[in-house]
Amino acid sequence: MIAKRIQPMVFQARRLYVELMFQVMGRALQAVSEVDASVQNDARALPVGFLFEMMVMPYGSRLIVEHVGNGRFHYHGTSAPRPVDLSIQFKHIAHAFLVLSFQEKTSVAFANDRMLVDGDISYAIRMTRVLNRLEAFILPKLVAQRAVKEYPANLHLPEKLVSAARIYLKVASNFVETVRA
Amino acid sequence: MSNKYYEFFCPVKVIAGKAALEHIPYELTGMAAKRPMIVTDKGVRAAGLLDPVIAACEESGLEIVSIYDDVPPDSSTSVVRDIAGIYRSEKCDSIIAVGGGSAIDTAKAVNILVSEGGDDIAAYAGAGVLKHPLKPFFVVPTTAGTGSEVTSVAVIADTEKHVKLPFTSSFLLPNAAIIDPRMTLTLPPHITAATAMDALTHATEAFTCMAKNPLSDAYATAAIKKISTSLLAVMDNPKDADNRLELAEASTMAGIAFSNSMVGLVHALGHATGAICQLPHGLCMSLYLPYVLEYNLESIRGPLGELLLYLDGPEVYAATPASRRAEASISAIRRLRDALYKHCKLPRTLKETGKVVEEQLERIADVALDDGAIMFNPKEVTLEDARAVLRRAWA
Numbered sequence: 001m002i003a004k005r006i007q008p009m010v011f012q013a014r015r016l017y018v019e020l021m022f023q024v025m026g027r028a029l030q031a032v033s034e035v036d037a038s039v040q041n042d043a044r045a046l047p048v049g050f051l052f053e054m055m056v057m058p059y060g061s062r063l064i065v066e067h068v069g070n071g072r073f074h075y076h077g078t079s080a081p082r083p084v085d086l087s088i089q090f091k092h093i094a095h096a097f098l099v100l101s102f103q104e105k106t107s108v109a110f111a112n113d114r115m116l117v118d119g120d121i122s123y124a125i126r127m128t129r130v131l132n133r134l135e136a137f138i139l140p141k142l143v144a145q146r147a148v149k150e151y152p153a154n155l156h157l158p159e160k161l162v163s164a165a166r167i168y169l170k171v172a173s174n175f176v177e178t179v180r181a
Numbered sequence: 182m183s184n185k186y187y188e189f190f191c192p193v194k195v196i197a198g199k200a201a202l203e204h205i206p207y208e209l210t211g212m213a214a215k216r217p218m219i220v221t222d223k224g225v226r227a228a229g230l231l232d233p234v235i236a237a238c239e240e241s242g243l244e245i246v247s248i249y250d251d252v253p254p255d256s257s258t259s260v261v262r263d264i265a266g267i268y269r270s271e272k273c274d275s276i277i278a279v280g281g282g283s284a285i286d287t288a289k290a291v292n293i294l295v296s297e298g299g300d301d302i303a304a305y306a307g308a309g310v311l312k313h314p315l316k317p318f319f320v321v322p323t324t325a326g327t328g329s330e331v332t333s334v335a336v337i338a339d340t341e342k343h344v345k346l347p348f349t350s351s352f353l354l355p356n357a358a359i360i361d362p363r364m365t366l367t368l369p370p371h372i373t374a375a376t377a378m379d380a381l382t383h384a385t386e387a388f389t390c391m392a393k394n395p396l397s398d399a400y401a402t403a404a405i406k407k408i409s410t411s412l413l414a415v416m417d418n419p420k421d422a423d424n425r426l427e428l429a430e431a432s433t434m435a436g437i438a439f440s441n442s443m444v445g446l447v448h449a450l451g452h453a454t455g456a457i458c459q460l461p462h463g464l465c466m467s468l469y470l471p472y473v474l475e476y477n478l479e480s481i482r483g484p485l486g487e488l489l490l491y492l493d494g495p496e497v498y499a500a501t502p503a504s505r506r507a508e509a510s511i512s513a514i515r516r517l518r519d520a521l522y523k524h525c526k527l528p529r530t531l532k533e534t535g536k537v538v539e540e541q542l543e544r545i546a547d548v549a550l551d552d553g554a555i556m557f558n559p560k561e562v563t564l565e566d567a568r569a570v571l572r573r574a575w576a
Contacts (some may be wrong), residue, residue, distance in 0.1 A: 045551075110556050111392035111443065112186045116308060121347070122551035132561075150561035 014097050019061045021100040022054065024171060025134070026063035026075040031170035032134045033073040035163055039133050040071025042126050051076075052127055053084040056096045057116075075174065086119030086127065102139070102146040106131060137163045187394030189441045190351060193331050197360035197430055202233050205277065205319060206241035208357050212317040214275035218268050219245055220288040221279040222252040225323050233363055234279055234321060247271040252280065256287040257340045261302045265294035275317035278355070279364075282327040282462075285320055289335035289353045292318050303339055303346055311350040320355040323364045325428040326376025326463050328383055328436020330358035360433055362426040370416060370525040373428070375463030377412045378521070380404060380432040381514075382447050382466035385474070387438035388488060389481040390445040390557045401438035405491040407431035409517065416524045445558035446549075447473045450570065453548035458537045467518060467527060468534070472574045474511050476566065480559040482507045489513065532576040542571040 032039050046052075046067040055062035064076040064084065090096035095114035098104040106128060109115055117124045132148040136155055145151045196204045209217055217238070221231060226248075235245055249264045268276070268291060276295075278288030293305045296315035305311065320330040335348045368376070384404040387397050411427035418424075450473070451465035460468075474485060486506030490498040492513040501509045521527040528534040531542075546567035549555065555562055 107391060107556060107561075111390075113188045113392075114186075118307060118309075121553035125551050125553060125556060128556065148561070 015061075015093060018056065018093055018096045018100055022061045022063040023175075025054070025131075026065055026077070027171040027174040028134055028138060028167055029063075029065050029130065030073045030075040030174065031167040032130070032137060032163075033071060034170065035166045036133065036137070039130050042130050042133075043067055043071040043073060045126060046123060047085075050086070050123070051080050051082065051084040052123075053080065053087040054089075055087065056090045056093050060090075060093055061096070077178075084119075086117070086123050088124060088127070089116045089118065090114060091116065099147075102143055105147055105149060106135075107149045134167075136160075138167055187392070187396075187442075189394060189396040191331060191354075191437045191441065192351070193354050194357040195331075195360065195433060196357055197433070198426060199362070201359050201361040202237040202321065202363070203240075205234065205321075205359060206238050206243045208319065209238075209243060209275055209317065212275070212356060214317040215243070216246040216271070216273045217243070217275045217277050217317075217319075218247040218249065218264075218271065218273040219277045219279055220252060220264060220291060221248070221250050221284050222254075222281075223250055225280045225284070226250045228323075228367055230323055230364055230367075231279060233361075234277065245277075246273050252284045252287045254283050255338050256283050256290070257338045258302050258346070259340065261287060261290040261294060261337055262300050264291045265300070268295045275319070277319045277321065279321045279323060281322070281324040282329045285322070285327070285329040286335040286337065288318065288320070290337045290348060292316055292353070293348065302337060302348075306346040306348055308347075308349040310348075311352045313352065315352050318355045319357050319359060321359045321361065321364060322429065322432070324368060324372065324376045325365050325425070325432040326379035328380065328432055328439065330355060330360075331433055331436040332440040334440075358433060360426070360429045362422040362429065365425050365429050366420060366422060368419075370419065371527055372463075373415060373419070374412070374521045374525050374527045375461055375467060376432070377408055377415075377428055377463075378467035378470070378518075378527070379463035380428070380435040381408045381412075381517075382451075382470050383435035383439040383444065384408070384431075385470065385488065385514075386444040386447055387435065387442045389474070389477065389484045389559065390443060391559055392442040392557050393484065394442055397438040397442035400434045401442075402488070402491045404431040404435040404438060405488060407434070409492045409513070412517070413520055413524075416521065443557040444554045445473070446476065446555060446560075446562055446567075446570070448554040449549040449552035449558070449562070450545065450567070450574075452552050452554065453545045454531075454537070456548065457541055457545055458534075460534060460536055464528065464534070467521070468529065468531060469570070469574055471511050471514050471518070472570050474514070475573070476570050477558065477560050478507060478511075485510050492517075530576050531571070531574050539575060542568065542575065546571055 048069040050067040053064045062078050064080045065073040068074045099109045135147045136144050278285045292315045322330050333351045333353050337346050384401040388401040407427045408431045411424040414424040447469045450469045454465045489506045489510045518529050531537040
């Protein structure tokens with residue numbers, strides 16, 4: 001009985017959590033592309049103006065980033081200026097929650113058919129590498145190991161701490177700018 | 182609660198064995214189809230493989246209304262448009278694909294156009310675009326390797342834009358796959374070997390990669406057992422219809438397995454090598470399989486060890502300590518490759534192909550890293566890892 005009563009609140013909390021994580025990830029994608037050379041290398045292969053979307057089906061949370069050139073991303077929030085080039089779509093908010101709460105690795109979610117890819121698969125592989133790199137930077141190692149297939153062996157603590165600090169700073173500044181605007 | 186989850190889907194009716202082709206008229210009639218079109222290639226027709234299909238239909242009073250026998254090895258959007266035009270002008274109502282991967286993929290794409298309408302197949306590219314069942318569609322494979330008769334994917338080249346268009350939908354699956362030993366009886370030894378190694382790779386990767394599941398495991402292990410017991414028998418005696426059928430069934434079963442659990446690094450490297458060096462897909466699979474298994478070894482020790490039972494039989498499995506079974510499985514695959522090299526000179530290294538130069542390895546590694554199959558490899562593959570596997574496969 002109690003479980004039934006609190007269920008709507010649980011659903012609401014889950015929705016808010018996924019929404020918040022998408023906002024953080026979108027901004028962090030922009031930040032990591034300004035900080036990390038490896039991410040820039042991966043992003044350079046994307047066409048300039050390439051729009052990437054990650055969303056929850058059918059009309060749930062979403063994030064949109066654009067490759068603005070030279071391996072840099074720009075976070076567009078939830079609306080795209082034109083049709084997106086690549087969309088990674090969670091089939092249900094429950095699946096997005098599993099991934100974003102690090103209960104299921106992104107690669108496992110793909111293997112489990114939790115997500116659909118609409119667009120060029122090779123670009124989706126690149127964007128997944130970028131997301132993995134981002135998670136390896138911004139999450140504590142123990143959590144990151146739950147999120148990525150393999151924690152990068154060559155990512156040592158000093159580099160991780162410095163990069164994470166820079167990324168979080170940029171994310172926070174972006175949030176402040178959004179609120180001010 | 183466990184996080185384990187999987188999906189498994191295969192609605193294709195499999196009609197396999199002696200006189201299987203003679204079931205085609207009944208199956209067509211059961212779907213109210215009376216005017217079938219055959220889509221095939223010149224090689225299949227020249228080998229006389231259409232004759233038993235046509236005879237089986239004519240004997241039951243079913244006329245094959247049209248035969249398109251000019252499917253190229255890499256089919257294109259214009260070929261698909263042309264065939265769809267013939268289908269419409271001849272008022273056909275169903276399609277029978279007779280051939281290997283290219284003929285089957287072309288027929289799948291033609292079925293989209295003639296069912297959905299229009300002339301621009303590119304408009305249907307991507308995943309999940311199709312929303313309705315298509316026209317009655319039957320597949321008669323003439324190689325035992327691709328498994329295309331049970332996959333929901335087709336790839337067609339757009340020659341104007343120089344891109345390959347992928348089509349993914351469960352509606353692309355044929356209504357039935359007809360596996361008849363007569364269709365593979367005349368397959369030359371090197372193609373028999375390469376296509377069987379393709380099927381072995383499908384099954385091995387399905388069993389060891391990230392999306393493995395209990396149902397695809399069952400198909401994968403059964404396919405591996407059939408290939409390991411029948412392939413060399415067929416190489417010794419190409420007219421052995423029983424073992425030919427075993428290989429054809431194994432190919433279909435491996436196709437069911439990998440289309441439900443995906444493949445990994447062997448396919449990523451194979452796709453890249455095929456695109457850059459124009460090597461046949463089956464040959465690439467045979468080349469890379471042991472090297473990739475060695476690379477993945479510590480991530481797949483358990484399942485790879487289990488495969489020894491199907492690769493080498495129960496006696497060897499029982500006599501091998503559990504801790505050595507994974508290595509023994511790789512050795513069994515290497516022995517099979519050595520035997521095939523003896524039989525038909527099927528290359529075991531990139532150098533032995535004589536068609537790859539060492540300078541191409543860098544480009545192959547680059548392209549492989551962006552291949553969709555790499556997502557399901559149990560180990561995260563870096564550019565340096567891919568280069569290392571390629572160096573080992575070189576010579």
